[in-house]
Amino acid sequence: MGRHDEILKGLQAWAGQFYGADATVERLVRLSGGASQETWSLDVERPGCVEELILRRVPGGVSVARNSEAIGLGTEANLLSCADGTVPAPKVIQVFEPGSDIGEAFLMNRIPGQTIARKILRDDDYRIAREKLTHQCGAALAAIHAIPTADLPDLPTSGGLDQLEKYETIYRAFNLPRPVFELAIAWLKSNVPSAVPPVLVHGDFRLGNLIVDSDGLAAVLDWELAHLGDPREDIAWLCVNSWRFGHSQNRVGGFGHLDNLLTTYEASGGRKFSSDEIDWWEILG
Structure with a gap:
């Protein structure tokens, strides 16, 4: 069988x-x-x-x-x-x-909708959805980060320096120095942001892991990298250029602008962050 x-x-x-x-x-x-x-x-x-x-x-x-x-x-x-x-x-x-x-x-x-990023960013079927998606993502991230940690199952804790150490160890093991990585690692170590209380972090919040229908965000999928950490990690991961799928002019996922996302995030109960505070995490990403 x-x-x-x-x-x-x-x-x-x-x-x-x-x-x-x-x-x-x-x-x-x-x-x-x-x-x-x-x-x-x-x-x-x-x-x-x-x-x-x-x-x-x-x-x-x-x-x-x-x-x-x-x-x-x-x-x-x-x-x-x-x-x-x-x-x-x-x-x-x-x-x-x-x-x-x-x-x-x-x-x-099963929730109907689309997960393929290039279709979401290009097809006319999602024109209205693209106009709403930045604010919807800001609200969804605020909701994720507001889930009481006492209600959560046992999760790993991973902060920015933890991740930087892990990836630097992997990079050093190749023994193939690259100036861009040397500079990035040195900058990240010299500009560590002030800590904020840890929250539930989705860990992979980006197009490809979101179901989008004609009215916008329908569901957040693939929580398998969730952990306790810094909420700015989730916001910045959505901004990493790899997840803009060629629409690099729109910092948020190829569809929106960071100031708009941060405004909705704060209005929905999230902490107040400036766009500059996201830079460190985006560079790490």
């Missing part, structure tokens, strides 16, 4: 228990997205109703030790539950523990 059939069998058994004996799992398809986890789309059909779902699953269904900052799928599902009602994000339907018929995984509702 192939992987598809094994997962289908396990999901069918779950659907019968969760929705009733007349529920059937249809159109189970592996999606191309998801660099570190499997992502599957499926529908659960029952009389008069279709539930559109997404399955996030550990590759092969079994966790293995990885040299990665990623949190486990169970922790990611827990975070989505913490965000429910305050951040636009999928709703977790079911968590499957390691050793289940499906393996380590969780199910969430």
Whole structure:
């Protein structure tokens, strides 16, 4: 029995228990997205109703030790539950523990929209969305950073200097000095920003991990790099030129301006930051 059939069998058994004996799992398809986890789309059909779902699953269904900052799928599902009602994000339907018929995984509702950055930044279908997206991202980031840390699962703590040390160690191990990196590392060490209280940091908030529909931000995805850290990290990561996808004139994700994002971020309950305070984190990014 192939992987598809094994997962289908396990999901069918779950659907019968969760929705009733007349529920059937249809159109189970592996999606191309998801660099570190499997992502599957499926529908659960029952009389008069279709539930559109997404399955996030550990590759092969079994966790293995990885040299990665990623949190486990169970922790990611827990975070989505913490965000429910305050951040636009999928709703977790079911968590499957390691050793289940499906393996380590969780199910969430499927949210319609687009994740491909170049389409979001170019296509006329998203013209109105692009006008709203900067403010929506500012509000979403403020909501993420406002989730009480006492409510969160156990997460790693990672500040700017922690990350700089990690990446400098990797860089030095290559023994291939490059002036641009030497200058950047020296500047970052000489201009460390004042610390702020740690908050929940999404860790990878950018186009590609956001679902956008014709009205703007529909959901924040891929929380697997979440940690406790500096809120400016999330803001700056969205500004890194790699995530502008050729639209470098717009500092925020290729679609907006940082002053507008920071204004909405503060109005939505976030700390007051100047654009200059984001520079250090963007250079680190």
